Amino acid sequence: MGQHVIKMPDVGEGIAEAELVEWHVKVGDPVNEDMVLAAVMTDKATVEIPSPVEGIVAWLGGEVGEQISVGAPLLKIEVAGDGNTDAAATPRPAEPLAEDEDAPAQPAADTRETSLKEEPDGGGEAQDAPVSARRQPDKTTSPAGKATRDRSLPAQTRKEGDRPLAAPAVRLRAREAGVDLRFVRGSGPAGRITHEDLDLHLDAGARPGTAAARAPDNRVTDFKVVGLRRRIAEKMQVAKSRIPHITYVEEVEMDALEDLRAALNTRKRDDQTRLTLLPFLLLAMVRAIREQPSLNALYDDEAGIVHQHGGVHVGIATQTRNGLVVPVVRHAETLDLWSCAAEIARLAEAGRNGTATREELSGSTITITSLGALGGIATTPVINHPEVAIIGVNKMQVRPVWDGAQFLPAKMMNLSSSFDHRIIDGWDAAVFVQRIKTLLETPASIFIED
Structure with missing residues (x-):
């Protein structure tokens, strides 16, 4: 096996460097002759770089957004035969470790960038979130010292359009707190809302007039301004x-x-x-x-x-x-x-x-x-x-x-x-x-x- 080095070509216009705006391949990908490998930009014209050989991508010469000088190595491809350079003289990039299915999940804080890239647009909880970050059932105690229902258990719900059932005292407390009882789940008979249900709703930090089950979306997606x-x-x-x-x-x-x-x-x-x-x-x-x-x-x-x-x-x-x-x-x-x-x-x-x-x-x-x-x-x-x-x-x-x-x-x-x-x-x-x-x-x- 040999190695073929592809250098940044002279795309004309008297330029000395071009911005790398897109990779079409990654390390380990097989490529065929004439396959587009990357795209670079000069002024406002985008130029695609094709592969002159067939082989396996061994090394990429930069990240998207970097300026690559004309004549500098752009990427290296392992080919059958001698290639155009000595593969042994070029250090190989470290191969990514295979994931151990039995290994414990890493804390979410250590994998923030990966989770942002791999998480589907619809959001949702990360599958590998630490146990401490997952929602655990907990019980609260009312002012009277009585144990209330488990927060994780679904409360009895009412049909859409039905007037929420609650005692006058509960309605007064809800009105003073600015809470719309239509969004409070009731644990009593026929979905009746109790003082404990209202306490749970307020403890959950729900905003007045909103559903307590709607969690905030705190994701932040970063992207580099390039091209x-x-x-x-x-x-x-x-x-x-x-x-x-x-x-x-x-x-x-x-x-x-x-x-x-x-x-x-x-x-x-x-x-x-x-x-x-x-x-x-x-x-x-x-x-x-x-x-x-x-x-x-x-x-x-x-x-x-x-x-x-x-x-x-x-x-x-x-x-x-x-x-x-x-x-x-x-x-x-x-x-x-x-x-x-x-x-x-x-x-x-x-x-x-x-x-x-x-x-x-x-x-x-x-x-x-x-x-x-x-x-x-x-x-x-x-x-x-x-x-x-x-x-x-x-x-x-x-x-x-x-x-x-x-x-x-x-x-x-x-x-x-x-x-x-x-x-x-x-x-x-x-x-x-x-x-x-x-x-x-x-x-x-x-x-x-x-």
């Missing part, structure tokens, strides 16, 4: 700590645009993408940027330089299973409505299935964020650093609108937009959003060239 979620966290921290945000919210009447969108969709060709709101909003932003090019910019706050771009490269914030990514519609100023819709759909799909390239996920100069039907009434979007503006789309809903004489139903939508207040004054932010509002409320003007 795309870690990069999102870092980017959000930079944006909020370095950019003084100003958020401006304006409502837009959408009836005319929705009528136009519906009419165009009924006439579209089979090879054309169905129109959503986003292509119209993107083109309206392009028109507004012509009048205020300072909004289409990146601010290098370390150098004190604003890079104002001529090309409009619009990031489209897209939710995926792993987190938020921002594919970029490049040179939106060159696109018509249908090509814009097609490019948005293509990039959104690539972002969701993880096939978007690094070039498609970088280089934006202004961003659109939308939560679709979950968009809420208003939001405070975080600027995509180092950009200076982000346009947020909220959900559309029919609301009464005053036309000067009466209230009429109208399709309304709020735009929630944030700006870097170091570069964009409140007045300029308001002018920009108002211009977009005008274009969306009179959608034909989006397509009229000046």
